[in-house]
Amino acid sequence: MTGEQIIFILVAVFTLVSGFMVVTSRNLIHAALWLVSALFGVAVAYALLNAAFLAVVQVVVYIGAIAILFIFAVMLTRKDMRDQGPQMNPNWWAGAVLAVLVFAGLVFLLLSWGGLSATAADMPADFDTISELGNALVSPDAYVLPFEVASVLLVAALIGAVYVAYNRK
């Protein structure tokens, strides 16, 4: 077992345990903080995959913005349910069964697929991933249109969010 495999297993176990704590913590602030550690584990997985830009964006956007937004939302909806009643549905066991079934089905599908044991080729020498990604995002031959549509979507969603959350009184 190589060093990279050991690191991957450690990161995967850390992320999955954090994810499990996200969905089971009673205190929502704790769940949001566990989400931060799960997102950080995912960022390390991106770094292992040589996707440097994704790893940085994961830390800046997900941990820096989205997780903090969650913590603010938890604090704004403060009359929290910690003391009163259960955190789970009465039908939570059905959700658990469905999640296990989805996982088993995904693993079954993956095992029946031929390309599963593929190993990555080495990164080509003098291949600059980040500048290639930047070119792909703004080149008319590549993905400039989806990129612009995504920015319009983001603006529309943020204006809509301000409008919905605005207190008219």
Next chain:
Amino acid sequence: MVPLSWYLIFAAALFSIGLFGVLARRNAVAILLGVELMLNSVNINLAAFWRYGDVTRMTGQVFAIIVFAVAAAEVAVGLALVISVYRRRNTVVADEINMMKW
């Protein structure tokens, strides 16, 4: 070198955990936390397929960045709705948000 299958199974497990959170939690904010886990597992898959395929084609990473943008939009609108509902109904329990139930 880590085989592709490890990344895919890791992402499938993270997706299932997020799915359980979405289905089982009562608090609307906690449901959105589960959705975030699911979106992240999809992004791991996209990055892994980019790395194990042809790395000179950036499709996987571009798709992952668009998923980032959609996730940010989703969480902004979702939390705004939760805060708005909390202000009007004083609850964030998904079962009790039934104004549109007929």
